[in-house]
Amino acid sequence: MIKFVNVSKKYSDGTEAIKGIDIEIPEGKLVALIGPSGCGKTTTMKMINKLITPTKGTIFINGEDITAKNEVELRRNIGYVIQRIGLLPHMTIEENISLVPRLKGWKKEEYQSRVNELLELVGLEPDTFKKRYPLELSGGQQQRVGVVRALAAEPPIILMDEPFSALDPISREQLQDELKALQKKIHKTIVFVTHDMDEALKIADEIVIMRDGKIEQIATPEQLLQNPANDFVHTFIGEDRINKGNSNRHVMDIMISLNESDLLEKELPTISWESTITEAAKQLIQKKVDKIAVVKNKEIVGTITKEEVLHFVAGIRREEESSC
The missing domain is CATH 3.10.580.10 (CBS-domain)
Incomplete structure (x- = not known):
């Protein structure tokens, strides 16, 4: 579905954020990008929807080079969930969720039905929540709305930039569980940036570990725990997680x-x-x-x-x- 071929990003001050990476993100899989601060994981994700433009290399979506694609059209077909949630405070929950479908010309009955469906999907009663404003919801409820808003126009790809990191531990764990359950139903291609290894191991189908703009290893959680590629990956995962992962092998x-x-x-x-x-x-x-x-x-x-x-x-x- 998404393919990076020798992609690099160098800024005008000489900073080389991404250094010739190659990644293939399979259709319908949740792939987590993780690494130390400044490793390039968020830059990598933002190049998928052209919020950041590569200096060289090519990014393909469904075999099509995105270089010449219109940015607005590209982004309307890619869901985006950010850490700060990003709900528009002057719009109701219904208006927030239906924003992209309305921009794409959906009929009123179509987007209203979609809002109800999505709210029910994350355990928020439509009649109770859709006429409320974002500030009337808890942080966890707002983030649930942020997730389903990204799904509203049924995009094949969803980008998630540390979406749960600002939440309390209980809400965070609940949303991780909900995302896993949701993905089993919707089978979207999800690129999930996180700095939390436990989160990546819990929710991802595949994990991309990055350092200094390069890729150290791409593997399933099980493969990472059983066969870290090098000392950096081993240390980054942590001895306790590796031992626990081994004891949990089938x-x-x-x-x-x-x-x-x-x-x-x-x-x-x-x-x-x-x-x-x-x-x-x-x-x-x-x-x-x-x-x-x-x-x-x-x-x-x-x-x-x-x-x-x-x-x-x-x-x-x-x-x-x-x-x-």
Whole structure:
């Protein structure tokens, strides 16, 4: 869907914010851009809707070079959610959400129906909230409106620039959960800038780690936790997260293939193939057994032994000791 080819950005004072990056952002995926302050993540995101123009290189959307595209038309087809929410204070919630659809010429009944649908999607009762003004809502409610306003005209792409960072921890976690649930329904291409690694690991399908205008690694959260590309990525993620991520890996990672003797053990306790290794360890201890069966689609596909779990944990500890 979105492709960066050798894209750089150099400012007139000589600052090189982006240094020849290549990124492919798949359609329908949520991709988080993360890195230290000044690494270029926000600059990268803003080049997608031409708020910032690359010095060199090309950005494609659906195979089309955006260089010659009209900026206004481009932005009307890209949702944008910012940290400061950006709701217009003199407009009602309904007017804020319906702004882009109205600019695109939607009929009144169409955009009114869309407003109701979107408010319900984020748990805000339309009859209660749509005639209110932004300052009559809490910070969390305003940010929910900011998110659905970006969805109002049904854009295929949504850019989110640290949208939850100004919220209290409880509201922030709720909105992260809501965004994950929402994405499962709408399957938009979302580029999400954050400085919070826990947030990126929680919500993203893929994570782009940046430093000094370059890309250090692009990977899924699981791949990052299991195989950091270098010392910088390892340190940036943090030892605690990597160890926790390893303990939360699925039992399929250490499962032993099924053999005939396993099938004869009819009383063997079972565990789902989607369970974590930590859950498998608890099962082994609680059941006081040396082996449990792994079940997928109601069929036994392999086994997990106490020995394998201990071997796995010992491997993590050796990695911890070697990094000290």
